[in-house]
Amino acid sequence: MTDLATPDTYGTLIEPTTLKIQRVLPGPIERVWAYLTEGDLRRQWLASGEMEMKVGSTFEFVWRNDELTDPPGQRPPGFSGEHRMEGSITEVDPPRKLAITWGSTGGVSFELESSGDQVLLTLIHSRVLDRTMRLNVSAGWHMHLDVLAARMEGTQTGPFWDGWLRLKEEYDGRLPA
16 A cells, blocks of 8 residues: 555546546445445535446436535536536446546546555546536535545535636636646
8 A cells, every 4th residue: 555645636637628636535345335326425525326236327416416416505506506418337346446428528436545544536528519518527526525525524615606706717727828
């Protein structure tokens, strides 16, 4: 096992349309895997929805971002209280890797690497073609992973939507035009 360095919490583009973002989370790896794959745990930081852990199985995620933090903050115009998206599992290697299709923006992979009592989560979201969508996706993943880290550490984050809006502005300055 290697010692995990704390990565920058900001995502970076590893290709023009591919975002990579990492977090060091408290382990064990099976606990992090559960937060990725079990609907009742995943809804606490991302979206609800049951998943059958086999390649080719389909699922529906249901986002209710207003429920992730208390208070939720001011929801931006154009966003609703609930969002649904269908996907399918393209790769599964418990408890190390889960890859899924993701609506119209391509694929998302979650890779876990254990080191002692910590786990490095590497998220890669590919084929986000539109820059406005890349800003939304980057801020969204960043904020959702902040909520995940807080849940796993037993702490709180600030209001979800306020954080998302702040991060979207920050990513606007960080990502190429």
